Amino acid sequence: MAIDPITGMLIMQGFQTTTNFIFTRKSQKQTLQKLNTNKLLAQLNGETTANQINDIADETLANNLTIASTGGYAPMDSASFEAIQERVETTRDKDISMNKISTNMAINDINNSLKNLKDQMLMSELNLITDLGSIYYSHNNYTKNKGVEQAYRNQQLELLKEQTKVLKDMKKTSQMGYKKLMFRVNPSAVYWGGRPN
Numbered sequence: 453m454a455i456d457p458i459t460g461m462l463i464m465q466g467f468q469t470t471t472n473f474i475f476t477r478k479s480q481k482q483t484l485q486k487l488n489t490n491k492l493l494a495q496l497n498g499e500t501t502a503n504q505i506n507d508i509a510d511e512t513l514a515n516n517l518t519i520a521s522t523g524g525y526a527p528m529d530s531a532s533f534e535a536i537q538e539r540v541e542t543t544r545d546k547d548i549s550m551n552k553i554s555t556n557m558a559i560n561d562i563n564n565s566l567k568n569l570k571d572q573m574l575m576s577e578l579n580l581i582t583d584l585g586s587i588y589y590s591h592n593n594y595t596k597n598k599g600v601e602q603a604y605r606n607q608q609l610e611l612l613k614e615q616t617k618v619l620k621d622m623k624k625t626s627q628m629g630y631k632k633l634m635f636r637v638n639p640s641a642v643y644w645g646g647r648p649n
Contacts, residue, residue, distance in 0.1 A: 456598075458594050466587045477576060488566070490562055498555030498558075501555075
């Protein structure tokens with residue numbers, strides 16, 4: 453049985469809508485994976501930078517203590533030692549704070565991108581459902597209308613058959629009646645303008 457052209461068009465439209473969704477979803481998943489990887493890298497870089505800042509500060513503090521000790525000074529009594537220690541601690545706190553801020557900014561930016569992408573993915577799903585629902589609704593209405601139209605045609609054909617039968621019966625009846633009438637009439641009783649004999 454051949455597919456109706458409208459049904460074929462709706463099937464193709466559904467196929468195209470689904471195919472577009474699949475390719476879009478594949479691209480969105482790749483972007484999602486990339487964003488999650490970038491988020492992990494941003495966290496890792498933040499931790500690495502914080503560790504480097506702490507390592508440099510600890511090394512500087514240890515060197516300061518070594519220099520003060522080998523110079524014959526009591527480190528805790530030396531003003532310069534205390535000043536260097538305080539400056540290193542202040543610099544470390546400032547650098548750690550700046551690193552946290554930049555790491556949080558990068559992660560927040562990635563989180564916003566992830567949220568936007570997830571919203572787009574949800575909208576893609578809703579659009580797919582809406583489009584397929586619309587195609588189904590259109591096909592369903594088309595099928596219903598076609599069924600109603602076919603029922604009306606069948607009804608009209610039945611009516612036409614009945615009318616044809618009635619007309620044939622009328623024709624038969626009138627022909628038979630005419631023949632009977634002609635048979636009953638006496639030809640001698642027929643006159644033309646005058647009186648019968």
